[in-house]
Amino acid sequence: MIQIENLTKRFGTKTAVDSLNLEIPKGEFFCFLGPNGAGKTTTIKVLTGLMLPTSGTAAIGGFDVQKNPIEAKKLLGYIPDHPFLYEKLTGREFMYFVAGLHGMGEGGLKDDVEELLHTFDVDGVRDQLVENYSHRKQQKLSFASCFLHRPQVVIVDEPWVGLDPKNIRAVKTYLKRKTVEEGVTVLMSTHTLSIAEEVADRIGIINLGKLLCVGSVREIMKLEQSTPTSTLEDVFLELTKGDEVA
Amino acid sequence: MNPLRAIFRAKSRMGAHSLRALRHESWLKIGVVGSAAIVLWFGALYGFAAGFMWLRLRGFAGEPPEDAISLAEILMARLLAIFALALFFMLIFSNVLIAFSTMYKAREVQYLLQAPIGLRTYFLARFTECVSFSSWASAYLGTPLILAYGYTTSAHWGYYLAAILFYVPFVAIPAAAGSVITFLLVRIFPRLPRVMLFALAAVVLVVLFVYLRQNFSVERLAESSIERLILQTTVQTQSPLLPSTWAAEGVLAAADANYSKAGFLWLLLSANALMAIWLAAEAAHWLFLPGFSAILGADRTSRHPIGRGILGRLELLLAFVRNAIRALVVKDIRLFWRDPIQWTQFFIFFGLMAAYIANLGNRSMEMASPAYRSWVASLNSGACALILASLTSRFIYPLISLEGFRFWILGLAPITRRQLVWQKFWLSVATTAPFTVGISFLSCVLLNVSTLHFSVTMYTIVCANFSLAGLAVGLGSLYPNFEEDNPARIVSGMGGTLNFLLSVAYITLVLGSQMMVLQWHAFGGYGAERYFTPTLAVVLVVNTLLSIAATFIPMRVGLRNLVATEF
Numbered sequence: 038m039i040q041i042e043n044l045t046k047r048f049g050t051k052t053a054v055d056s057l058n059l060e061i062p063k064g065e066f067f068c069f070l071g072p073n074g075a076g077k078t079t080t081i082k083v084l085t086g087l088m089l090p091t092s093g094t095a096a097i098g099g100f101d102v103q104k105n106p107i108e109a110k111k112l113l114g115y116i117p118d119h120p121f122l123y124e125k126l127t128g129r130e131f132m133y134f135v136a137g138l139h140g141m142g143e144g145g146l147k148d149d150v151e152e153l154l155h156t157f158d159v160d161g162v163r164d165q166l167v168e169n170y171s172h173r174k175q176q177k178l179s180f181a182s183c184f185l186h187r188p189q190v191v192i193v194d195e196p197w198v199g200l201d202p203k204n205i206r207a208v209k210t211y212l213k214r215k216t217v218e219e220g221v222t223v224l225m226s227t228h229t230l231s232i233a234e235e236v237a238d239r240i241g242i243i244n245l246g247k248l249l250c251v252g253s254v255r256e257i258m259k260l261e262q263s264t265p266t267s268t269l270e271d272v273f274l275e276l277t278k279g280d281e282v283a
Numbered sequence: 284m285n286p287l288r289a290i291f292r293a294k295s296r297m298g299a300h301s302l303r304a305l306r307h308e309s310w311l312k313i314g315v316v317g318s319a320a321i322v323l324w325f326g327a328l329y330g331f332a333a334g335f336m337w338l339r340l341r342g343f344a345g346e347p348p349e350d351a352i353s354l355a356e357i358l359m360a361r362l363l364a365i366f367a368l369a370l371f372f373m374l375i376f377s378n379v380l381i382a383f384s385t386m387y388k389a390r391e392v393q394y395l396l397q398a399p400i401g402l403r404t405y406f407l408a409r410f411t412e413c414v415s416f417s418s419w420a421s422a423y424l425g426t427p428l429i430l431a432y433g434y435t436t437s438a439h440w441g442y443y444l445a446a447i448l449f450y451v452p453f454v455a456i457p458a459a460a461g462s463v464i465t466f467l468l469v470r471i472f473p474r475l476p477r478v479m480l481f482a483l484a485a486v487v488l489v490v491l492f493v494y495l496r497q498n499f500s501v502e503r504l505a506e507s508s509i510e511r512l513i514l515q516t517t518v519q520t521q522s523p524l525l526p527s528t529w530a531a532e533g534v535l536a537a538a539d540a541n542y543s544k545a546g547f548l549w550l551l552l553s554a555n556a557l558m559a560i561w562l563a564a565e566a567a568h569w570l571f572l573p574g575f576s577a578i579l580g581a582d583r584t585s586r587h588p589i590g591r592g593i594l595g596r597l598e599l600l601l602a603f604v605r606n607a608i609r610a611l612v613v614k615d616i617r618l619f620w621r622d623p624i625q626w627t628q629f630f631i632f633f634g635l636m637a638a639y640i641a642n643l644g645n646r647s648m649e650m651a652s653p654a655y656r657s658w659v660a661s662l663n664s665g666a667c668a669l670i671l672a673s674l675t676s677r678f679i680y681p682l683i684s685l686e687g688f689r690f691w692i693l694g695l696a697p698i699t700r701r702q703l704v705w706q707k708f709w710l711s712v713a714t715t716a717p718f719t720v721g722i723s724f725l726s727c728v729l730l731n732v733s734t735l736h737f738s739v740t741m742y743t744i745v746c747a748n749f750s751l752a753g754l755a756v757g758l759g760s761l762y763p764n765f766e767e768d769n770p771a772r773i774v775s776g777m778g779g780t781l782n783f784l785l786s787v788a789y790i791t792l793v794l795g796s797q798m799m800v801l802q803w804h805a806f807g808g809y810g811a812e813r814y815f816t817p818t819l820a821v822v823l824v825v826n827t828l829l830s831i832a833a834t835f836i837p838m839r840v841g842l843r844n845l846v847a848t849e850f
Contacts, residue, residue, distance in 0.1 A: 046580070048580040053580065079580070082579065085396075085397040086396065086397060086572075087393055087396055087397060087575070087576070087579060088576045088579055088580060089572060089573055089576040106399075106401075107399045107400070107401055108399075110397065110398060110399035111399045113397070113399075115397050117393070121390055121391055121393065121394040123293060123297060123391070125296075125297035125300045125301055125304075126293060126296055126297055126300070130293065130296055131293075133289075134289055134290075134292070134293040136284065136289070137284035137285070137286060137288065137289020137290075137292065137293075138286050138289050138290070138395075138398045138399075138400060139286075139398065139399060140284065140285070140286060140399070141284065142284075143284075166300060
């Protein structure tokens with residue numbers, strides 16, 4: 038569902054993403070790991086059509102995000118680390134706005150909106166202005182709105198900011214269930230290695246714009262010839278050793 | 284649902300919610316802001332109507348009465364055309380700035396761009412916002428002019444309807460032009476070397492200067508009557524290729540009930556507006572994303588090593604100030620300097636004033652009477668004080684509020700709140716006084732005013748620096764807004780508006796009274812010197828007391844409030 042071929046993005050003399058190749062099949066939960074400035078967010082911005090690549094291509098569901106941006110974005114749901122919500126709209130109004138933005142028809146929309154608001158526990162405040170929501174509620178509304186148009190690919194950028202353990206578990210479970218039951222592809226960028234270890238089918242570690250390794254947790258551990266007591270954190274730190282970008 | 288419709292619907296819902304939220308605002312704030320807006324609007328209406336009446340009654344020197352009236356009407360119509368032309372170019376300029384913030388920098392931009400909407404749709408949604416943002420102020424200030432003209436010339440009712448109908452396509456054209464310029468600037472300019480940018484800016488400034496010099500030089504003003512000069516100069520503003528000409532002529536045709544001409548010009552303007560919007564949408568489709576992508580990835584990292592440049596050496600330069608206070612002063616100056624929006628306004632205001640003052644050493648001014656020179660010097664001081672009031676309201680008033688998020692640092696520092704408030708006060712006086720006192724000094728010297736006038740002016744402008752700083756810092760402490768990090772929003776609150784209105788009232792009272800006494804004396808109104816001296820003494824004493832009150836009362840009340848505030 039996600040194909041990235043020889044993707045390079047340069048900012049002046051700095052190469053943020055360097056000849057990245059990655060393919061994520063339908064229904065896979067893929068975690069993108071890397072230190073700050075590794076190129077994760079730049080890759081996501083290219084995939085969401087916010088940034089143009091210097092060279093190479095990126096496609097969602099077979100649609101090139103540069104040549105067929107609208108078709109590609111119809112399949113895409115995106116949850117940034119700091120979600121944007123219109124503060125002077127109510128939660129329910131925001132959901133209808135998102136539906137309109139995705140050109141959704143009226144049929145069944147009301148039920149879908151109510152169901153998602155209920156699933157993400159925002160139904161109690163649905164008619165309050167978003168400006169009165171706590172950060173946690175705003176994050177949940179962002180999740181609810183992301184799934185309204187039934188995306189086949191969901192890109193999540195560090196979604197755990199501001200969520201308590203109970204909500205983190207709820208979101209993890211929801212995303213995982215989407216991949217297993219509905220074949221949704223999830224690309225999640227995170228620094229929380231334990232969560233990646235727990236939910237990811239495959240993990241990709243990126244540093245200084247280069248994809249260092251891709252595979253399941255077990256495969257990555259093998260690649261680095263780790264000891265039996267090693268954790269993903271040990272392997273991650275070993276792989277990105279001395280290369281952290283300030 | 285259509286995405287464009289969804290965006291418009293969401294925006295209208297947000298507008299409705301914002302209006303509804305006014306119920307929770309302070310009635311005092313709404314009353315103060317609303318009254319000020321109404322007074323300003325009616326003041327402008329009265330001023331324009333009086334000006335048009337004066338033109339009609341005065342006519343032209345040396346012309347037969349019937350010719351004088353027709354010339355006056357031509358001049359009034361020409362003034363309307365100049366207003367349309369000036370508005371047209373001002374709207375292009377403001378739309379460049381608004382388009383950049385609305386289409387590239389606003390928080391919702393990334394959200395909208397990752398949605399499955401085309402760039403043309405995105406443009407149309409944001410363009411509508413640009414038009415509304417850029418046109419409301421011109422509508423607010425333009426309506427008194429339009430109404431005054433209609434009233435003075437007893438225009439046909441169609442004139443008022445035409446003014447509304449012409450306004451919509453008229454503001455759309457500069458908005459489209461501004462958007463295209465923004466797309467091109469964002470696409471091209473980041474790639475140009477800095478030297479090239481400075482060279483281009485210099486060429487634009489030189490061309491503008493030469494044009495103004497040729498058309499509005501002081502010699503020409505002195506040689507010819509102002510009405511003749513305006514008529515000669517404004518011939519160039521009547522080009523049939525300019526949308527402002529179509530709008531002005533169309534509205535004037537409606538005033539004469541010439542609806543076929545008005546209708547044709549409206550269709551011409553509307554067709555061009557639609558064409559401009561279509562072209563801008565195409566420009567968005569081709570130019571927007573590469574520019575946006577470049578901005579998103581631009582490396583804006585800048586380094587400011589201690590010990591380099593003036594900012595890096597501030598600590599050393601202010602070594603005589605006590606440690607904690609010095610740290611606050613250095614921090615305030617650095618923050619001010621590193622925010623170009625702040626210092627560009629500061630230098631534009633005072634730069635324009637200084638350029639104007641520097642041009643006062645003209646021969647034709649030398650020939651003017653002492654009374655006239657005294658009058659100009661007084662007006663210059665008034666203008667300088669008004670600039671000072673706008674700057675203290677804009678920059679000094681929010682200083683205390685901006686400390687809100689950092690009060691935990693200040694609370695732990697060995698500094699009292701009294702010292703904090705007085706630090707802001709002295710910072711204000713120290714930064715604004717060199718400019719205001721310098722400009723007033725230059726004005727008096729170049730106009731060769733009397734020693735008495737010079738002394739009184741300098742005394743008053745020094746007092747104004749203290750008083751306006753006291754008002755801004757004191758009211759800023761009395762009405763702090765610790766929830767807000769944006770100075771513009773802090774200023775637009777009730778306290779900010781009150782501060783500006785009180786500052787203007789202070790200037791009107793102090794400079795107005797002083798100006799009246801000095802001018803009355805310059806025109807020989809007192810008859811005997813013995814009446815003038817005590818009158819001036821009384822005015823100076825009252826003004827001094829007023830200045831002391833304006834400095835210390837707000838500071839005292841504000842400080843008391845700040846000391847009692849819990850964080």
